[in-house]
Amino acid sequence: MPRRSAGLDLTLVALLLALSAISLIAGRVWVPLGHLAAGDPRWLIITELRIPRTLLGILVGGALGLSGATLQGYTRNPLADPGVLGVSSMAALGAVLTLYFNLATASPWLLTAFAMAGAGVGVVLLVLVAAPAGEAVSFLLAGVILSSIASAGVALALNLAPNPWASAEITDWLMGSLADRSILDVRTAAPFIIAGSAILLTTGPTLDALTLGEMGARSLGASLRRAQVMIAVGVGLACGAAVAVTGVIGFVGLIVPHLVRWAVGARPSRLLIPSALAGADLLLAADILVRATPGAEEVHVGVAMAALGAPFFLALLLSLRRRLA
Amino acid sequence: MTGLAAEGVTVRLGGRPVVNGVDLDLRPGEIAAIVGPNGAGKSTLLGCLAGLRTPGDGVVRLDGRPIGALTDRERARRIGYLPQTPEIAWRLDVHTFVRLGRTAHRGVFGETPSDGSAVDRALASTGMTTFAGRDVTTLSGGERARALIARSLAGEPAWLLADEPLTGLDLAHQWEAADLLRRVAGDGVGVVLAVHDLAFAARVAGRVVVMSSGCVLADGPPEDALVPGVLARAWGMETRWVDGLGGPLLDILGPAEATAESTGGV
Numbered sequence: 041m042p043r044r045s046a047g048l049d050l051t052l053v054a055l056l057l058a059l060s061a062i063s064l065i066a067g068r069v070w071v072p073l074g075h076l077a078a079g080d081p082r083w084l085i086i087t088e089l090r091i092p093r094t095l096l097g098i099l100v101g102g103a104l105g106l107s108g109a110t111l112q113g114y115t116r117n118p119l120a121d122p123g124v125l126g127v128s129s130m131a132a133l134g135a136v137l138t139l140y141f142n143l144a145t146a147s148p149w150l151l152t153a154f155a156m157a158g159a160g161v162g163v164v165l166l167v168l169v170a171a172p173a174g175e176a177v178s179f180l181l182a183g184v185i186l187s188s189i190a191s192a193g194v195a196l197a198l199n200l201a202p203n204p205w206a207s208a209e210i211t212d213w214l215m216g217s218l219a220d221r222s223i224l225d226v227r228t229a230a231p232f233i234i235a236g237s238a239i240l241l242t243t244g245p246t247l248d249a250l251t252l253g254e255m256g257a258r259s260l261g262a263s264l265r266r267a268q269v270m271i272a273v274g275v276g277l278a279c280g281a282a283v284a285v286t287g288v289i290g291f292v293g294l295i296v297p298h299l300v301r302w303a304v305g306a307r308p309s310r311l312l313i314p315s316a317l318a319g320a321d322l323l324l325a326a327d328i329l330v331r332a333t334p335g336a337e338e339v340h341v342g343v344a345m346a347a348l349g350a351p352f353f354l355a356l357l358l359s360l361r362r363r364l365a
Numbered sequence: 366m367t368g369l370a371a372e373g374v375t376v377r378l379g380g381r382p383v384v385n386g387v388d389l390d391l392r393p394g395e396i397a398a399i400v401g402p403n404g405a406g407k408s409t410l411l412g413c414l415a416g417l418r419t420p421g422d423g424v425v426r427l428d429g430r431p432i433g434a435l436t437d438r439e440r441a442r443r444i445g446y447l448p449q450t451p452e453i454a455w456r457l458d459v460h461t462f463v464r465l466g467r468t469a470h471r472g473v474f475g476e477t478p479s480d481g482s483a484v485d486r487a488l489a490s491t492g493m494t495t496f497a498g499r500d501v502t503t504l505s506g507g508e509r510a511r512a513l514i515a516r517s518l519a520g521e522p523a524w525l526l527a528d529e530p531l532t533g534l535d536l537a538h539q540w541e542a543a544d545l546l547r548r549v550a551g552d553g554v555g556v557v558l559a560v561h562d563l564a565f566a567a568r569v570a571g572r573v574v575v576m577s578s579g580c581v582l583a584d585g586p587p588e589d590a591l592v593p594g595v596l597a598r599a600w601g602m603e604t605r606w607v608d609g610l611g612g613p614l615l616d617i618l619g620p621a622e623a624t625a626e627s628t629g630g631v
Contacts, residue, residue, distance in 0.1 A: 116454035249468050252516075253452030258417050260520075261441025261469035306455035 048303050052317035056098065059324040063094040067331045092223045097324040100286050103233045103278035105319015106312060108293020110240045113247030113308030114271055115179040118298065119356065122279045123290030125179065126186030127162040131283035132214060133190040134158025139210050140197040152228050155284035160276025162186055167268050216287035216342020218327050229281040236277030237316065243270050244309030251308065289342040291349020292319050298356065368392055369414060369524055369555060373423035376409050383409045385579035386423065393523060393555040396546060398566035401576035402600050407559040408449055408528050410576070414557060415446040415526045441469035445522035449529045451513050453502055459512050460497040463487055466519030487519040491545060507538035514545060524555045531562060543569045567591055568612045575599055597621040
């Protein structure tokens with residue numbers, strides 16, 4: 041089994057390298073890599089736009105895939121993901137508040153900090169609301185409540201926006217995109233995404249033990265309190281920073297663990313690294329595809345993921361229902 | 366002093382004592398069955414003995430040390446616990462599932478060969494070796510119960526505490542489970558079971574603890590603990606033991622008051 045998992049990891053890394061290369065050359069302006077040495081002016085498109093875009097795709101996709109795998113393991117629910125559980129919405133609410141109060145112009149760190157705080161508060165609320173019952177379904181219900189609260193807050197900010205420019209900025213940002221990001225955005229997000237992911241990767245054994253339910257996990261010596269803190273901080277940092285630089289991109293964390301589970305089995309700790317890699321692959325591939333949008337406006341990758349993810353969510357629910365019946 | 370002991374253990378839920386000042390002194394290599402009507406506090410007491418529930422008053426000691434003073438991992442290495450309604454969240458194969466029992470033994474560098482051999486022994490002793498590749502969520506009730514016991518044994522605990530391990534098992538599998546538990550106890554493991562089936566308790570356990578309303582009514586070998594007087598007080602049922610060929614059989618005569626009245630009338 042470990043060998044199969046290592047094989048999958050290598051395949052996903054190879055795919056990631058290939059997609060990264062395509063991501064650098066593909067787009068409205070096609071830049072063959074061979075021309076770069078010759079002082080071609082299109083070089084700027086690569087360094088200023090596509091390198092940051094590609095790096096962000098990898099970081100954000102990885103953060104979302106890993107967060108999804110961790111949350112599914114912790115809640116023992118295959119329908120969990122930062123988007124479904126309202127964590128991304130809470131991060132967005134935090135970020136929107138800085139846009140609304142025009143704090144984001146003061147420092148880009150402020151928006152990131154608020155988004156991370158929003159995501160962290162989201163996970164803490166999830167655990168507080170759902171944990172006493174401890175049932176997988178109660179996490180989804182708590183997620184619905186959290187999403188409602190967050191969208192109410194965002195709607196209020198849009199409604200009361202001081203000027204049309206602010207509300208346009210908020211709307212555009214909410215749709216989620218990797219386009220037109222700079223290397224500064226990468227620098228802002230990368231440390232937090234990497235730190236959060238490193239924290240999440242340590243939760244593997246506890247997630248495995250939770251296969252037996254909370255009592256079972258505790259009888260195996262797992263500390264649930266510690267796992268809750270690690271997951272709140274880890275998802276808060278990784279998803280919060282991801283949402284801060286790209287806006288809300290849903291369903292990556294929902295879809296990816298299922299694809300990986302199909303290849304390496306359901307053991308939660310085995311899913312973490314491949315889910316991060318596959319999340320990066322998926323987001324990068326989706327971002328390359330949206331660049332091919334005909335017309336003047338590019339489709340936001342967050343919108344494209346939602347269009348792809350919602351039917352997947354439905355199909356998943358139907359297959360789960362069939363299994364339970 | 367080796368042993369698992371409860372000293373004045375009391376647990377209150379919503380102000381009501383569910384377990385009320387229980388003293389118990391359990392020995393390794395012995396099978397003890399905790400019996401009692403629904404709500405007598407069997408599961409709660411078992412949770413305290415497993416160190417998963419902290420009593421409001423009193424203390425549980427493992428080999429003389431308060432169980433709360435042990436780290437989670439130390440405790441998990443020494444006490445195996447099977448919850449009443451075991452949850453299996455993911456479709457793992459039986460081998461991976463049983464390996465979960467080694468969680469508290471694993472170091473920073475993952476599994477060692479001794480983990481692998483403990484898993485193999487646990488699979489062999491429960492007769493699950495041939496099932497190692499099967500999906501644990503598709504096993505039958507009997508196979509699943511054996512997989513759960515194998516998971517506990519893989520941790521090589523000094524104590525095995527099981528809450529209703531026989532639920533859903535048919536006659537043959539109950540017999541098999543009893544055999545398995547006897548062998549486990551024969552290896553020096555202290556086995557503590559919360560069970561409903563009195564005949565099973567009488568047949569398997571060397572010691573029976575009868576609980577009622579959170580208190581211990583009787584504690585001793587089955588022939589001393591499960592006497593009709595105790596059963597009438599705990600369950601309110603009139604019973605008598607008859608000698609069967611395979612062991613004692615419990616003959617249930619009816620509610621205690623009703624039989625008392627009818628016999629009084631004659």
